[in-house]
Amino acid sequence: MRRPFLGVVVFTVALVLVFVWIGEVITRVSGEGERRSSVVITGGNITPEAGEAVFWGKGKCSTCHAVGSRGASIRGPNQGESGPLGMPIGARAEERARERARATGKPFTASDYLVESLVDPGAFVVQGYKNEMPNPMRPPIRLTLEEVKAVVLYLQSLGGNVDLAAIGLPAGVEAQAKAAAVVEEWTPYLPAVQGDRLGLRADPRHYSGGSVLHRYPQEGGRQYRGGSRQPGGGSQDSQSTDP
Amino acid sequence: MKPRGWLTIGGRKGWATAGLMVLGLLLLAPAVMAAGGEAAPADYRGFFGGDSRLIIWIVAQVHLMFGAFVLGVPIFASIVEVIGWRTGDPRYDRLAHEFTALLSAAFSTTAAFGGLLVFALIGLYPRFMAFLTSIFHSTYYVYSLLFFAEGFTLYLYYYGWDRMRGRWKGLHVLLGILLNMWGTILMLLANAWASYMMAPSGIDKETLRFVGTTWQAVANPLWIPLAIHRFIANIAFGGFIVGAYAAIKFLGARSEAARAHYDWMGYVGNFVGLAALIPLPFAGYYLGREVYSASPVMGNNMMGGAFSWGFIIQAVLIGILFIGGNYYLWAGMGRIGGAERYQPYIKYINVILLICFAIWLTPRNIPLTGEEQMALGGQFHPLLKYFGLMSAKNAAVNFIILSTFFSFLLYRRGNKGRTRSFDEHGLGAKIALALAAAISILVLWWYARNLLTLDPKSLDLSADRARYFSLPAYLLLGQIGMVLLTGVLTLRDRGKLAQALFFASTTVASVFVLGVYGFVIMEKANPFLRNLAVAQWLMVMVCLLWNTAIDVLLFRGAETVGGIRWGQMPARSQYALILLCVSIVMLMGLMGFIRSGLREDWHVYAVLQDTSEWAWTPTNAYMARVVGGIVLLFLGLVAFVFWLAGLGEKEEQEEVRAPT
Numbered sequence: 083m084r085r086p087f088l089g090v091v092v093f094t095v096a097l098v099l100v101f102v103w104i105g106e107v108i109t110r111v112s113g114e115g116e117r118r119s120s121v122v123i124t125g126g127n128i129t130p131e132a133g134e135a136v137f138w139g140k141g142k143c144s145t146c147h148a149v150g151s152r153g154a155s156i157r158g159p160n161q162g163e164s165g166p167l168g169m170p171i172g173a174r175a176e177e178r179a180r181e182r183a184r185a186t187g188k189p190f191t192a193s194d195y196l197v198e199s200l201v202d203p204g205a206f207v208v209q210g211y212k213n214e215m216p217n218p219m220r221p222p223i224r225l226t227l228e229e230v231k232a233v234v235l236y237l238q239s240l241g242g243n244v245d246l247a248a249i250g251l252p253a254g255v256e257a258q259a260k261a262a263a264v265v266e267e268w269t270p271y272l273p274a275v276q277g278d279r280l281g282l283r284a285d286p287r288h289y290s291g292g293s294v295l296h297r298y299p300q301e302g303g304r305q306y307r308g309g310s311r312q313p314g315g316g317s318q319d320s321q322s323t324d325p
Numbered sequence: 326m327k328p329r330g331w332l333t334i335g336g337r338k339g340w341a342t343a344g345l346m347v348l349g350l351l352l353l354a355p356a357v358m359a360a361g362g363e364a365a366p367a368d369y370r371g372f373f374g375g376d377s378r379l380i381i382w383i384v385a386q387v388h389l390m391f392g393a394f395v396l397g398v399p400i401f402a403s404i405v406e407v408i409g410w411r412t413g414d415p416r417y418d419r420l421a422h423e424f425t426a427l428l429s430a431a432f433s434t435t436a437a438f439g440g441l442l443v444f445a446l447i448g449l450y451p452r453f454m455a456f457l458t459s460i461f462h463s464t465y466y467v468y469s470l471l472f473f474a475e476g477f478t479l480y481l482y483y484y485g486w487d488r489m490r491g492r493w494k495g496l497h498v499l500l501g502i503l504l505n506m507w508g509t510i511l512m513l514l515a516n517a518w519a520s521y522m523m524a525p526s527g528i529d530k531e532t533l534r535f536v537g538t539t540w541q542a543v544a545n546p547l548w549i550p551l552a553i554h555r556f557i558a559n560i561a562f563g564g565f566i567v568g569a570y571a572a573i574k575f576l577g578a579r580s581e582a583a584r585a586h587y588d589w590m591g592y593v594g595n596f597v598g599l600a601a602l603i604p605l606p607f608a609g610y611y612l613g614r615e616v617y618s619a620s621p622v623m624g625n626n627m628m629g630g631a632f633s634w635g636f637i638i639q640a641v642l643i644g645i646l647f648i649g650g651n652y653y654l655w656a657g658m659g660r661i662g663g664a665e666r667y668q669p670y671i672k673y674i675n676v677i678l679l680i681c682f683a684i685w686l687t688p689r690n691i692p693l694t695g696e697e698q699m700a701l702g703g704q705f706h707p708l709l710k711y712f713g714l715m716s717a718k719n720a721a722v723n724f725i726i727l728s729t730f731f732s733f734l735l736y737r738r739g740n741k742g743r744t745r746s747f748d749e750h751g752l753g754a755k756i757a758l759a760l761a762a763a764i765s766i767l768v769l770w771w772y773a774r775n776l777l778t779l780d781p782k783s784l785d786l787s788a789d790r791a792r793y794f795s796l797p798a799y800l801l802l803g804q805i806g807m808v809l810l811t812g813v814l815t816l817r818d819r820g821k822l823a824q825a826l827f828f829a830s831t832t833v834a835s836v837f838v839l840g841v842y843g844f845v846i847m848e849k850a851n852p853f854l855r856n857l858a859v860a861q862w863l864m865v866m867v868c869l870l871w872n873t874a875i876d877v878l879l880f881r882g883a884e885t886v887g888g889i890r891w892g893q894m895p896a897r898s899q900y901a902l903i904l905l906c907v908s909i910v911m912l913m914g915l916m917g918f919i920r921s922g923l924r925e926d927w928h929v930y931a932v933l934q935d936t937s938e939w940a941w942t943p944t945n946a947y948m949a950r951v952v953g954g955i956v957l958l959f960l961g962l963v964a965f966v967f968w969l970a971g972l973g974e975k976e977e978q979e980e981v982r983a984p985t
Binding site: 086087089090093094095097098099101102103104105106108109110112142145146155156157207209210211212213214215216220221222223 | 533572573576577617620621622623625626630634637638641784785786787847849850851852896900903904907908911925927930931932944945946947948949950952953956957960
């Protein structure tokens with residue numbers, strides 16, 4: 083019994099070592115082990131380069147968007163020349179701004195369109211794509227105002243005019259950014275379990291079948307993380323996408 | 326079998342449990358010592374000044390692995406017992422008893438690691454635990470009570486095995502079902518905590534405070550998808566572990582009878598593992614889809630971001646499981662008289678599996694240098710880029726499943742000769758065939774109708790995109806026609822032709838037509854791809870159901886052209902079983918890392934941030950080292966626990982009788 087068991091042990095250890103080796107090789111070829119530069123953006127260094135770092139880093143934009151031949155994501159439109167309309171986003175934004183102006187009846191500049199795409203991504207969704215982009219100013223991404231402006235500058239630099247002064251943020255966005263930036267001190271929750279301890283009683287205020295980042299219809303002027311029940315009793319939980 | 330001490334200090338398992346408890350106390354000591362001088366509650370504590378996250382990672386993963394084993398094994402132990410009970414074949418009863426012996430040995434270790442995990446979490450992550458407790462504390466008591474219930478039921482089930490034979494057997498079977506019920510509810514509760522951390526519900530969007538109820542927190546969006554995935558994975562996990570146990574026993578067996586017994590046990594373990602493995606990719610797809618729904622950021626990070634390489638490793642491991650399982654089946658055909666007739670088919674199945682495996686693990690985005698990109702003419706290879714997309718992978722996995730099922734059918738008919746006329750099977754067979762046909766048709770009709778009435782708006786698509794929904798719907802309807810045609814052929818004693826035709830039509834429709842059509846959908850109506858994947862999967866599942874029904878009825882009472890020589894298996898086939906076991910343990914470790922890692926620097930995603938110094942995402946190299954260590958630790962502990970459990974069975978082992 084000992085000899086066959088020893089053979090099994092050697093075989094098992096060899097398999098595990100191959101697994102470890104694969105992990106090492108992947109890290110080496112993908113470069114994930116390299117230290118990435120973290121950019122701290124302040125009012126003084128809002129630049130396209132800083133925006134590029136956010137786009138490919140903290141902002142996680144590149145998990146959905148490629149830029150030309152850089153990156154491989156296809157979930158969102160390519161922001162380079164191979165994107166919708168065959169134009170890079172900087173140039174495309176001019177065309178989109180005209181569409182938005184017609185649709186809303188308000189003046190729209192290319193920068194306005196780019197800002198809107200970031201802070202209210204569901205306002206205009208390109209044909210053929212889903213309304214699934216989260217607001218990057220909210221958790222878990224939580225871009226600051228400066229970072230948003232830097233990303234807009236980077237997008238402008240892709241075929242458009244780079245103009246920091248043209249970037250105007252809608253009212254309320256500043257407060258939203260400030261609120262999201264604060265890591266709230268959490269205090270233990272206990273008092274809410276009164277009467278219905280297991281919560282078996284229906285409570286129309288909060289519905290558990292939604293998600294933290296979905297866009298849910300407002301109800302009573304408030305939105306709840308985790309979704310909100312729709313008036314008809316159903317839930318809007320159809321924002322799924324495919325892996 | 327003599328009852329042995331369970332948790333008594335003198336018993337071997339008692340010593341194992343006590344040892345683990347001591348280990349737990351040792352692990353907690355630094356946290357306690359560190360807390361000694363604290364004036365205010367800490368958010369985090371270090372472990373001997375080291376990495377607390379690593380400790381939690383190891384303990385949680387080992388607990389989860391033992392948990393998967395003790396939840397998976399009773400499911401098929403109960404089924405095997407029922408088969409033995411209904412057929413009156415004592416071999417099945419002995420096998421079920423042997424499975425349960427492994428289960429009882431692992432149960433106390435699972436519990437000890439669970440306790441260790443809770444203590445370590447309280448000690449090292451007090452702020453997080455306070456948060457979780459504030460929401461879930463009422464479920465803790467239910468969990469503890471259920472644990473008592475499961476423990477007592479297990480004692481009764483295992484130690485009452487011999488006493489409850491004969492007229493009490495039905496009650497014993499009921500205990501087995503009860504054991505599974507407690508285990509499943511326990512798993513559901515623990516899943517609620519883990520899935521809540523990924524997709525918290527009942528949180529006020531503005532204040533980030535929990536304003537919901539405990540039930541709302543439990544019924545979070547990932548609760549059921551995770552439960553389904555884990556339930557199926559636990560069965561596969563248990564099956565492959567049992568297979569490896571049998572393989573080691575087989576390799577060390579001294580008598581032909583023992584070799585025959587453990588050969589059979591290994592075969593059952595592999596069968597259970599493979600059977601559960603077949604629906605697992607789809608349960609994983611469902612879970613992945615819901616992760617996307619819960620958070621697009623998390624979802625995209627999973628397949629397109631920091632964890633995408635992990636999925637390549639996952640594809641490799643799943644490929645090994647399918648290829649290894651098939652290899653074992655083919656090796657097993659060597660011990661079946663008459664199976665040599667089917668040997669020529671094996672090489673074709675091999676080629677299909679290898680091609681599909683290659684497609685499955687082809688990444689979309691290969692890291693390339695500037696020179697390599699120039700040589701390639703861009704970031705992507707002109708042909709291979711298509712294999713990296715989901716549509717190609719869906720087609721590949723469907724083909725792998727169909728091929729594996731085909732292997733199994735060849736194995737089943739290895740020693741079968743001329744079949745009887747269908748009329749000889751009587752009315753019961755005709756009713757069974759009609760029932761299987763009705764289920765198949767209903768499933769296909771249901772989804773075809775769904776697709777034909779699907780509102781494009783529900784997928785954020787314009788109305789003109791509805792035309793892309795028709796092809797899969799018509800193919801589903803076409804499969805209904807094939808069910809009817811092949812049913813008629815079976816009744817007219819052309820069952821083998823019927824099976825071949827249905828296999829062919831499913832492969833053409835699900836793998837080739839919809840596989841290629843998926844690329845069109847990705848370009849023209851991308852959100853519809855998920856529905857297309859469901860259509861493909863349903864076709865494959867119906868093929869498995871319908872072909873199994875035909876096969877069972879077709880070969881009932883068929884002529885036997887050779888016997889099964891249990892025990893006459895080459896040693897390399899047993900190493901295939903070991904390979905399957907190690908692969909699924911590594912797979913579980915890897916996927917545990919991915920599922921948990923997706924939260925990145927959040928304890929509770931987007932609600933409670935991890936501000937500790939360990940809140941960084943490990944590289945794949947680091948992950949592989951840690952998971953590799955966990956795998957060796959788990960397998961070492963399993964070997965030790967099984968050795969302890971088997972010490973008292975030495976004499977019985979020699980008396981093992983071979984299956985006939």
